[in-house]
Each structure stands twice: as structure tokens, then as C-alpha cells.
Amino acid sequence: MGAEGSLNGNASRGHSNGHSNSHSKESDDARHLIEVRQTPFKGLGVFAKAPIPRATRILSEPLILALNGGENPAEILSTVNKLSKEDKARYLELHPFAPSIRKDVVKKYMGKRWGDLTNWERDAIGVYDANSFEVGVYFLPSRINHSCIPNVHYEFNPAIERGTFHAVKDIAEGEELYISYINGGSRLRNWRQPKLDMWGFVCQCAACGNDAEGKKREERRKEMFELDQKLAKQSVYGTEMTAAQALKTATRLAGLQMTEGVLNRELRTSYHDAARYCLELGNVKLALLWIEKELAHEKICVGEDHPIFHAVSARRDLLKDVVAGSASLDQSLLECFH
């Protein structure tokens, strides 16, 4: 899978994730609040058994199969073969789906056609393709379906060596939990659906519908994408607009992300950009307000034990010092925000 939290890649305007913190402790989770159930057309799914408040760490899960990348099918098979008998059986119970591109890759690495593999080999590779979170495969989180407006954020936390799944909205009893399998959830449908074809389904979430709501959401995403591209160009070339215009663009984008319910780490990138352009304008007090929002949002998405949270917290402390007059706004501080 590719998830924002990502079954496959980084956000388009991502920033440094900081360093691992050896003092972090493994956190408890709230798995007693969820259950796996059949859905009408998405196979199994994960549902809330009770209300789950925003920022709850719903799952803190170790990998059962660690494999970074996973392009080479021979490597997938040998890693699956190293699992214990019980884990191998549980692994093979997960949903398998191998996209058509996998067949070419099998030919390239194994010199065999897909049809020449054994059923076991096809299943083991298909389970990997449908359930890999970039760093590998988890058991229970593999039952979480995709939405382009997810209510859960996934992130691998190297400090506790676990994948964490946090509620980014209040989730009602009975509601299904969703993550986004793709990065760039606020991009347009004709970009999202080809990515989702890798999991063999056509997304029918509220952002993908052809009804009035789907159209309205698509219009908002069109604007969000344009703003995001402007900010990405500004970040790289610095010539797209003035710092004042960039600040306006970042705050407009954050507002649209809130309205659209895109509450994963794309939103924190907008807060980060707002802080950065406030600093370029020399407005440190306002920059501090935006970085406080960024920090609060990281707490919701990844939690206080994540190295990302520590990195943002350290930047926030530097700004506090500048506002308090005990440090000055110099070039090295500005660079922390790039």
C-alpha cells in the first residue's frame, strides 16, 4: 500500500523528519475500540466499536514482515519463507492482489512468467503487493481500507519500531476506519484513481463520487492542487511569488484542507510553510503561532514520541527564544524552516 502514512512515498512538500529519539517509549494503543468486520463491497474492514476521539493512538503495531522496497519478488518469497509457521499462515490469510505491473517485474527478476509461478508464490507476492506499507507488512492494519478523505493517519515510528495509526478526526461508533493508500490525497481524481488501480479497486469515497458533493470536493481539490504546486515551486526556486503572497497561499491551502477534511500531514506542511513565510517577512510572533499549529497537528498525526514531533518541537523552542529576545533571527534559523 502507499499510504499518506504511506504505503508508498512522501508528501510533495515534505520536510525533514528529524532524528530518532532513544528515550521514546512504546505507547499503548486503543485496539479494544475497534473490530474487523465484513463490508458490503470492500472485503473486510476495520470499524469503531465505540467513539474514538481525535488524536487517539488506535494501533501501535510491530511489523510481521520487514522489507523495504519489495520490488524483487524473489526477495519477497524468501522473506515470507523465513516467517514462523503461524505467522506465515496468518500472512497468507491477508487479501492478495498483484497489479499487472508485477507480472513484468516477476519476468525481470525471476525469468518466469506470472502463470508459471506456483499458487503459493502468487499468493505470497499478491499479499505483499496489497498490504505492504513501504517498510513491510502488519497484520491487523492490513484490514484498513482506503479513502481519499481518511479518518486515520499512518506513520512508521522508528523510535518505537512500530507503525502507528492515529485518529485525525473524532470517529463515531460504527464508523469505518480509513487510511489513504496514496500520497497526494488532495490531488485530482484522474491522478488518484490510476494509483489506486495498483490495489485493484475503483474508489467510491465521497471525494470520488460523480454527485454534487463529489463535484464540489473535486473543485476544492483543483484549487488545493494549484496552491500546492505554487508553494512547491516557491520552495524550490523562490521566484514564484513574494513571501507575502506565499503566506497567503499557504494559509488559503490550510483552510481548504480543513474544509475538505484532508487532515493528515499535508495539512502540517501548509502550517510549516505559513511559519516559514512569516519568518521571511520578519514576523516571528506570527511564525510562532503557525509552528504551534504545526506541532499540535503532528501530535495528532504521529504523537509526542515520534522523532518528527521532537524535530518540530525543537524548531518551536528556537522561535520562542527569538520572541523572548534571548536569540536572534539569523540565517541558520531561517534554514531550519526550509
Ligand SMILES: C[S@@+](CC[C@H](N)C(=O)[O-])C[C@H]1O[C@@H](n2cnc3c(N)ncnc32)[C@H](O)[C@@H]1O
Ligand atoms: C490492505 S487490503 C484492505 C483490507 C481488505 N478489504 C481485506 O479484506 O483484507 C486492500 C484491499 O482492500 C480493498 N479495498 C481497500 N480500500 C477499498 C475501497 N475504498 N474500495 C474498494 N475496495 C477497497 C481492495 O481489494 C484492496 O486491494
